Amino acid sequence: MNPETNQQISLARRAWNIRRKSVLMGAVQGQGYVGQALGVSDVLAASYFHALKFRPEDPEWEGRDRFLLSIGHYAIALYAALLEAEVLPEYELETYGTDNSRLPMSGMASYTPGMEITGGSLGHGLGIAVGMALGLKAKHSDSFVYNLMSDGELGEGSTWEAAMSGAHHKLDNLICIIDFNNQQADGPSTETLSSEPLDKKWEAFGWFTQRIDGNDMDAVVEAFDKARNHDQPVPRVIICNTKMCKGIPFLEEREITHFVRVEADEWEKALNVLEEGKPA
Template identity: 60%
Template sequence: MSHETGSERLERVSAAAFRIRHHALNMGEVQGQGYVGQALGAADMLAAVYSDQLRFRAEDPEWEARDRFLLSTGHYAIGHYAALAEAGIIPVTELETYGSDDSRLPMSGMSTYTPGMEISGGSLGHGLSIAVGMALGLRYQGSGARVYNFLSDGELDEGSTWEAAMGAHHHRLGNLTAMVDINALQADGKTDTVLRTEPVTEKWEAFGWYTQRVDGNDVAALLAAFDNAAAQAAAVGRPSVILCDTKVGRGVPLLEEREKAHFMRIEEHEWQTCREQLTAGSAPAEGETK
């Protein structure tokens, strides 16, 4: 990809994000419900990581020199599985087993079940602590691998997240990049009514992190932010965080406007409408090329 132009790169990652969204809708239809809104909202973030940033070997998910992607938000597993399929780590055909008995793709991420799933999710607020320990361990081993931790704005309610943030700065973990999905929604309601965390940018900066805030549904802005974070990366240096403002259900207007959006129940007749809206939204505007 070294000869790739900027527009080709943007098109490649955008296409991957579309396929991740499409996979997520197909998986959600298997159960008729689930955390589909989060998967749609985070698809651009996941595409940027798996299609552009992460070093891995699809045929060898435990390759020692791989970069580590830690999904702290275990309920986002539906989006992560879609990204793993897009990356070739799991077969696309396996996605139809999502959430079924004996599936390797449970509704909440489990590292013991799924290739490429580095940690098990469930209780929130633990991922960044694990990422700090992993990044420190990799540095002690002399590894050039980087650690990427995906967490949610709801996890900023957790004290353990901020303890980990202090630890990352203290140990100067320049090989650690955190991504925060700021979709302004939690299980108990809107984030700012559950526990106000703003000003988020200033908080991370005060904790010593190289901090960027972008539109997490703007692929070009995401790629620029990841490039900036990569330029900061070092065995010893400042940890990086990319704060990503996203919209639950992004790409499917029917779901973007759902009031009960944390865990969606979608009627049987609505799934095809969702796919049609997603496809229509990805088509180039008149006069544009794709």
């Protein structure tokens, strides 16, 4: 999709639509990683409606940019983006997590059009992205590889091996996006195994590094543009500080948001709260 396509729909509205679709899918099963989906929606909107080169009608088009979801449990967020981008038909939203659905609760490439890899074993995505970026270089392709990973993956040694490899091979077609929401299954990531000062670490590994508010759309767009247009032969990383459950205050305030508990009567309440904050 050309980034200029459908610009009459604002990126803020795209992000809102992705949030809404995520909540609607969560309501199908009464559960899901909706906290992460709500937090990363701005990044996904900027990815699919500003930065990425792709064709909705042909998800395997050779000229596409590759978008890798290293964090397989974020699948509900990526499905919402793929639904919004019309890679997937709207009616499939209601099949989320059901038998024979193309939208399983954890992302699997063999099931879902537009899903580049089967993620979930944390720390693997960046290594795969390095391999894809090397392959595209060998084919003289001008396509980019984007890898969306979590702050929890920063505790995996394979992530840093891939970071060294990306810099060694001067992979200027590789953009890593880190969703830093400071949450993982065992608690805040900064308390479980701190990776700070994170920006200085990536810089030391030879990456062009930016750290931004991942829920500030202008900042996200600017960071994508700088990453794509950076003129040095190095890989690029965007560290996005995001808020779990962004846009639904009564969920944002929950003590545990990694797999946020939403009661049966709260799904409609969440949708109503989103509706009140619907952008133009």
